[in-house]
């Protein structure tokens with residue numbers, strides 16, 4: 001069994017490649033829910049949905065999120081009612097949010113809702129688990145005040161200066177059913193090429209998850225989301241810098257050092273291999289840029305090779 005931790009477009013893309021080359025291995029994905037937001041009364045869980053959309057093949061690959069060929073009639077109409085429309089909810093995507101909101105109002109948990117949405121969209125080759133069933137939200141402290149992560153990313157286009165990050169509600173967040181077991185029973189745990197601060201960070205902050213990663217007998221491998229010192233998408237560099245961290249794969253490895261066995265970095269960062277080895281971690285240098293399906297599957301195959309000899 002393979003267990004992956006991730007959130008965001010990089011993780012979703014990588015996982016779509018991984019499911020293409022899995023063979024008989026089963027896959028469980030533990031997904032960040034810190035990006036969740038309520039807009040216009042809807043419960044939106046962007047990282048969960050992005051992974052489901054990629055794995056089910058309905059995703060808009062150009063944007064990396066949302067559903068291919070979607071229209072925006074709903075947004076155009078609620079805009080007339082004065083509802084904010086900076087978060088682009090497509091009409092087909094809306095069906096997911098309405099269904100989630102309705103099920104949550106009936107008392108279903110995020111895990112149960114996720115299972116139903118994944119099943120409805122035909123995902124059979126991976127189990128998708130939200131990191132927790134508690135409602136949590138990642139907030140960014142900036143020079144212009146505190147704001148929800150989506151407001152920082154989408155509405156403010158990452159322009160405010162980052163001063164800090166916190167996850168509302170994380171103190172009470174225990175792991176969703178199956179999460180700890182998936183880490184404990186895996187042969188390989190993959191930390192996807194996701195933002196270490198706002199995608200992987202919240203997962204590691206859920207009670208018991210970091211400890212489970214430390215004690216699992218699985219090999220734990222992380223793929224750096226940085227190539228030549230910058231993220232291919234998203235604000236990882238701005239967030240790391242804002243928190244006073246160096247923006248490098250070595251720094252990402254340091255953030256995971258207490259539970260990590262091996263760090264996977266891009267060929268463009270080959271010079272970092274020595275500094276990562278010097279903190280006691282094995283390093284694999286490969287092409288991590290997922291510009292097409294073939295390259296994504298090649299990366300996944302390279303990661304699966306780490307299973308050999310386990």
Ligand code: FO1
Nearest residue numbers: 007008035046049050065086087088089154
């Ligand atoms: N990202 C954007 O940059 N702009 C959007 O308007 C936007 C809408 C959106 C709607 C549903 C959804 O599931 C994801 C959406 N995303 C949008 C992506 C999302 O903000 C980010 O990819 C993740 O939260 C980053 O981890």
